[in-house]
Amino acid sequence: MAEQTGVVGERTWLWRAFAAPGVTWLILLFLTPFYAILSVAMGKLDPIFLTAEPVWNPAAWDPGVFAEAFGEIFGGALGETALRTIAYVIVATSLSVLIGYPVAYYVSRRAGRWKILILVLLIAPFWINYLMRMLSWVNLLDREGYVNQILMALQIFDEPREWLVGRHETVILGLVYGYIPFFILPLFAALDRIDEAVVEASRDLGASPFWTFLRVTLPLSKQGILAGTVIIMLPMFGDYYTPNLLSGSPKTRMFANEIDLFVNQTTSGGGRGAALTLILMGFVGLLMVYYLLSVARATREARA
């Protein structure tokens, strides 16, 4: 409490006035929209036009549509899609960790004079549009594209393969390619923060490079691995464009595709789409809370 009496902290009304527009903005355009999702998901259906009608009074909320959507996931038509989504995300995240860890490790500790160049190349995909990056794979994986040309030149395939229709491996490739930079950078930051002296101490005390890595570096980078994993899992669970662009078949449909279908492509599905969105949010809620807490902790550390 003592810090509040400092000269700068005196005029609380001034700082409150500074925060007010931004906070108002977030209440109106971030909190209220969530209330709208709830009101539509728990609302009713217009009997004539079959459009979703929101109910704004929580006392009158009817969880009918919500329960129906829930039932479809557990043992209904949506069950398979939900399981497939989880499988895709787990496989793509594991691949990202396996591919990305050595890269982040090399850049942070061993790259030497190449460090800056490699960092620039690692940051670049962040600022290259996700859809452009997917488009480049649509070009490459096309029937006449480079991938088939190379595979046929190497005589691995006799005829071109259709990569872009209903193939799990293509969608997983797209997910890994799309999100792995977002895993590598936070991990790089975590590895970069490790004090070189700790690693040297371990070597001086007789540990081999291998055991030093396993007992010192790896545990110290755990936070980075977790942060990176959460950062890529969150958008993967909400991804519908990757399977649509790289496959476009019901065989590779993900959970968010169902939301997209009901909100964007039908007029009567608003309620169902809203219910599915809420279920998705509940599912990824734990990841969100973890991420929130880690951002809050980083802020506290910066402040201290």
Place this chain on the structure above:
Amino acid sequence: MEIERPSVLARLKRWLANPWNRPRLLALWTWIYLAWSIVPIVIAVQFSFNAGRSRSTWQGFSFQWYFQDPDLSVLHDPSLRLALIQSLKLAGLSMLITTPLGVALALGLARWRGRGAKPANFLMLFPLVTPEIVMGVALFLVFTNLLDFVPLGTPAQLLGHVTFSLSLVVIIIRGRLFAVGREYEEAAMDLGATQWESLRRVLLPLLAPAIFSALMIVFALSIDDFVISAFLVSQESSITIPVRLYSSARMAPSPALNALASLLLFGSLTAITLAGLFLRRYRKREGARGSAVEDLARLEI
């Protein structure tokens, strides 16, 4: 190809023989990863300059798909040109609205210690972790049901873009605010400046590099956004470049689409390079250690 293989294999064997001496395997792995991550983009950009319709056979260099073709180039195909204009318009406007709003919010949240400060801080962090599709659906439903005086299309898209980039501005500015500390301001006030004067003449200049980076990053975020723009599209004229890429990538692909994507790439890379250069200049002036690139790499946490 096949003549190359034995020599590459032999070299690989030599590398494998002593992988712990120098991190050769790690280096190899990293460069393969970088090639995998960058080469597809380079090829996509290359085919935007193709002198033919193909996106897999190189037929020579031309600007055909940028401006020369009278019907199908980005300049002359209205659907592509409109997307470019819409993207630039949205990015420019959201940059100008989000940055001042975010700077004020960052200052407010960093200094205000009353009731409500904690929940406000928490609320500010939330958009960072919300999956885009959730925000997209939420905004779509609020603009079609409750705040229905906001029409879908540019107005709704603009409000959406400001909402999702606001928190990042706060994070960037706040980082700089903590780094600067309060000493300068307090010194100014000890010398007789009012709070307002010390804010305007001492703190804001100190925040300038962060403010400029925030402007550029909001621009890049907005021009890159797909999900929010797609959920809030109303008609042809509010289709942005990413939305156009999405709807045409499988249906009507032509090198003009690659050209449009490449323009987007040049735009956001320019914005981010400017942000990086600006950061570097300021760091030099203050004698900071390390490089601006490393700073930028840590920005996204």
